[in-house]
Amino acid sequence: MNTKQLTYFLAVAEELHFGRAAERLDIAQPPLSRQIKQLETELGAVLFNRGRSAITLTQAGERLLKRGKSIMSQLEDTQLEIRRLGQGAEGRLRIGFVGSATYGILPNIIKSYRASYPEVNLSLVPMNNAGLHRALVSRELDIAFARPALKDSEFVTRPLIEEPLIAAVPDNHPLSSGETLDLSSLSRPNLVLYPEYPRPSYADVVLGFCEAQGIDISRRVWTMDLQTALSLVAIGEGICIVPGSVGTSQRNGLRFLQIEPALGHTSLSVNYRLDEQGLHIRNFIQIAQSVSRNMP
Known part of the structure; x- marks a missing residue:
């Protein structure tokens, strides 16, 4: 059973009429009937009682209707979650920072990012430069605010303020x-x-x-x-x-x-891995640089 067959089944099960279901799906009735028959064959169960004037669901059909709605709902939710993650609207960011960053630009960057992406979970961890370097290498952090910068050929460093x-x-x-x-x-x-x-x-x-x-x-x-x-x-x-x-x-x-x-x-920089292509990080870096440009 694939999602196309399940979609066809749900349309017929909800309409209890092949003609209306075919119209709802914008297909002809004969292909729809063949798809339902093929689904019944694959599942080894009759899903509809077919009468002269009406059709009804069998016990197997009622169970599939209940489970099928749940499956399609979960699939739609999953598609939405993946799309929002791909857009950088959900997910998480793990941010490390030197303690002095909290007195200056960092709070403004965090506020600006939260305003634009409120559904992204932020994990904020204070560290010294050595800890930030190790955590970026081991991928325990996504972004690191360092003073003045983290020196590594695998990192990208963006200066923020001096x-x-x-x-x-x-x-x-x-x-x-x-x-x-x-x-x-x-x-x-x-x-x-x-x-x-x-x-x-x-x-x-x-x-x-x-x-x-x-x-x-x-x-x-x-x-x-x-x-x-x-x-x-x-x-x-x-x-x-x-x-x-x-x-x-x-x-x-x-x-x-x-x-x-x-x-x-002394200067403060934001650092991330060269091979990190995630939209979450790109969005955060753009906001960090924008905030730094607008600092008095």
Whole structure:
């Protein structure tokens, strides 16, 4: 039994009249009758009681009518689901991101994507760059927001934003009353750095900029993530060099100061596998780039 035969059977079973069923199906009555007879032969069961003035369903026909409606309904639902998946309107996306991305562009990208594709399930996982790289390689992630980028010949990298580095200092820091901080004026500053491993990492970018300007980097406090680093700064363990977007969110015990002279810049990128052709990812990347272009 194929779907064409089942469609013909359902039309006759619902109309209980071969002529009306043939008209509904837009075919001639003789081919319809032959199809029903062939179906009965294949199934080994009579589906209709054929009288002179009317036809009725046999027990086998009633059962097939019930099951056939369910089968066709499931088939239609499946076709719709597959079509919507193909259009990128349903499905899932697994997104990894460095913690600092949540202070800037990432929330706006997620909001914009959800507005356009509300039926797509989003899984959001914070990771450092090393974790993002491993997860993309193993296909545990579909998209990765990295700082500055993930270097791999199998990845596509799309730059999103570039922002200055600023200083997070305790709110009782002697220099916290101003709006800027000259790092070279500090005597052996205690630098709170993240992540501690694996290396190289964002911390090495910061250390490289400091070394280039002759800033003393001998005193270091290591931690694994941005949130812990900011907590350590808030209790007076040192200062932390962070992306400028982090300073847009106020936090008790902290002040964010512009660094003068400027220490350097950091960038955020969105990365995905070169062999990934899914429409979900293409749609997400387009929205991410659109949001980044409209950022002030």
